[in-house]
Amino acid sequence: MPPAMSTPFYHPVPQPEEIPIREREDAMGAYLMMFAAIGAGLPLPVINLIASIVYYFINRSHSRFVHFHSLQAMLSQMPTSIMNIILVFWSVRIFFTDATVNDYYVGYIWLTVIANILYFVYGIISAVKARRGRMYYLMFFGKISYSIAFAVKEEKTREIKNEPPPIG
Amino acid sequence: MKKSILVDLLKLSLLGVAIFALFYFYPIFPDKPELDISIANEEKLGKLIVEDILSHDPSFKKLDNPALDSALCLITSRLTDSIGLTDYEFHFRVLDNPAINAVTLPGGNIFIFKGLIEFSESPEEVAAVIAHELGHVQKRHVVHRLVREFGISVVLTVLGGGDNVMLSELGRTALSTAFDRDEEKDADRFGLDLLVKSQISPKALAVFFRRLSRKYNTMEKVHENFEFMMTHPHNNSRIKMAMEYPLPAGFQPNAFTINWESMKNSL
Numbered sequence: 001m002p003p004a005m006s007t008p009f010y011h012p013v014p015q016p017e018e019i020p021i022r023e024r025e026d027a028m029g030a031y032l033m034m035f036a037a038i039g040a041g042l043p044l045p046v047i048n049l050i051a052s053i054v055y056y057f058i059n060r061s062h063s064r065f066v067h068f069h070s071l072q073a074m075l076s077q078m079p080t081s082i083m084n085i086i087l088v089f090w091s092v093r094i095f096f097t098d099a100t101v102n103d104y105y106v107g108y109i110w111l112t113v114i115a116n117i118l119y120f121v122y123g124i125i126s127a128v129k130a131r132r133g134r135m136y137y138l139m140f141f142g143k144i145s146y147s148i149a150f151a152v153k154e155e156k157t158r159e160i161k162n163e164p165p166p167i168g
Numbered sequence: 169m170k171k172s173i174l175v176d177l178l179k180l181s182l183l184g185v186a187i188f189a190l191f192y193f194y195p196i197f198p199d200k201p202e203l204d205i206s207i208a209n210e211e212k213l214g215k216l217i218v219e220d221i222l223s224h225d226p227s228f229k230k231l232d233n234p235a236l237d238s239a240l241c242l243i244t245s246r247l248t249d250s251i252g253l254t255d256y257e258f259h260f261r262v263l264d265n266p267a268i269n270a271v272t273l274p275g276g277n278i279f280i281f282k283g284l285i286e287f288s289e290s291p292e293e294v295a296a297v298i299a300h301e302l303g304h305v306q307k308r309h310v311v312h313r314l315v316r317e318f319g320i321s322v323v324l325t326v327l328g329g330g331d332n333v334m335l336s337e338l339g340r341t342a343l344s345t346a347f348d349r350d351e352e353k354d355a356d357r358f359g360l361d362l363l364v365k366s367q368i369s370p371k372a373l374a375v376f377f378r379r380l381s382r383k384y385n386t387m388e389k390v391h392e393n394f395e396f397m398m399t400h401p402h403n404n405s406r407i408k409m410a411m412e413y414p415l416p417a418g419f420q421p422n423a424f425t426i427n428w429e430s431m432k433n434s435l
Contacts (some may be wrong), residue, residue, distance in 0.1 A: 102350055107192030114187050140176035147169050 016133030027069035031127035214275020296373035303358030
């Protein structure tokens with residue numbers, strides 16, 4: 001039965017035994033790549049953000065399982081990366097101008113530190129689960145990634161046909 | 169699914185706000201550097217700097233005028249009496265310098281320039297500026313700035329005596345570098361509170377700033393001649409803050425009994 005327009009339909013999630021080892025490693029790589037890129041991303045954390053976007057677009061067509069995990073890895077690191085970028089700029093401002101360390105800055109530093117720790121811990125857990133062929137849903141990001149990676153899209157009906165050159 | 173995603177987003181946002189608020193209200197951070205210098209040491213440093221400036225810099229000569237001294241005594245004693253508990257012993261000096269300026273130095277030392285007295289039209293205006301400077305003293309902004317610029321070891325070396333070059337450098341920095349916006353706001357708030365406690369209308373500060381802005385509305389002029397404007401930016405928001413300062417019920421300003429014009433004429 002074709003999916004009704006108003007009801008979102010999702011493809012069934014794959015079971016661990018159905019997922020080949022290659023896909024599991026690609027999915028795990030999405031998370032581990034972030035940690036490798038953090039080193040390259042310092043002092044400007046934007047580089048790992050770019051790396052994760054590139055990784056996502058290269059791997060999303062491999063399978064829904066890999067699509068889900070690479071999307072989840074990319075989305076979940078966005079808030080942390082953006083917070084890190086803001087922290088770098090704020091700190092540079094304090095270092096080079098007359099701006100002082102105030103309570104907003106202290107609150108923000110701790111918020112960023114905790115976000116990074118959470119991201120790191122959950123990134124490792126997700127990578128391990130992905131390697132085992134498991135679907136692992138992070139709060140908020142898991143649901144968004146699932147709804148994008150597993151959504152049943154309308155089949156493209158327009159067929160592309162090669163034609164001879166126009167005469168005249 | 170959409171609803172569930174939104175609920176998750178809300179939960180995450182609340183978690184973020186809660187973490188931020190927790191550390192905003194209970195900041196866990198190493199002590200601010202100025203706390204490494206005790207008040208006694210700050211006062212010692214202030215004494216050294218003031219003596220150095222007054223003895224070496226001809227543009228910072230003390231102005232001796234009995235009429236002015238007694239007027240200033242009335243103003244400053246009203247302010248310092250209302251300050252409440254304080255670790256500082258305040259020293260106010262008027263300098264024979266035409267700049268419209270007032271400067272805070274370490275250890276509760278405040279320099280008031282003759283130009284400021286001549287420019288102000290009432291003792292309340294001078295009180296408003298002094299109250300603001302007292303805010304810088306109480307919040308230890310000057311020591312903070314010196315430690316930030318030179319490091320604690322240089323400041324402690326100067327305190328130990330013998331390094332006259334660095335002492336002059338500290339003095340110059342204390343006189344010339346601007347406070348940042350947060351510090352100015354902090355001092356403004358303190359100053360306005362103190363004015364109200366001293367039964368002086370906070371509007372005096374607004375009146376002073378408005379006249380100053382009107383008179384010197386081009387930046388070049390201010391930059392060349394009048395440090396007070398240059399080191400105290402964002403006058404419009406400060407005028408607004410002073411004008412809108414909430415007064416307690418039944419507030420009655422108590423005017424100074426000083427003949428300001430005749431005092432100014434005696435300068």
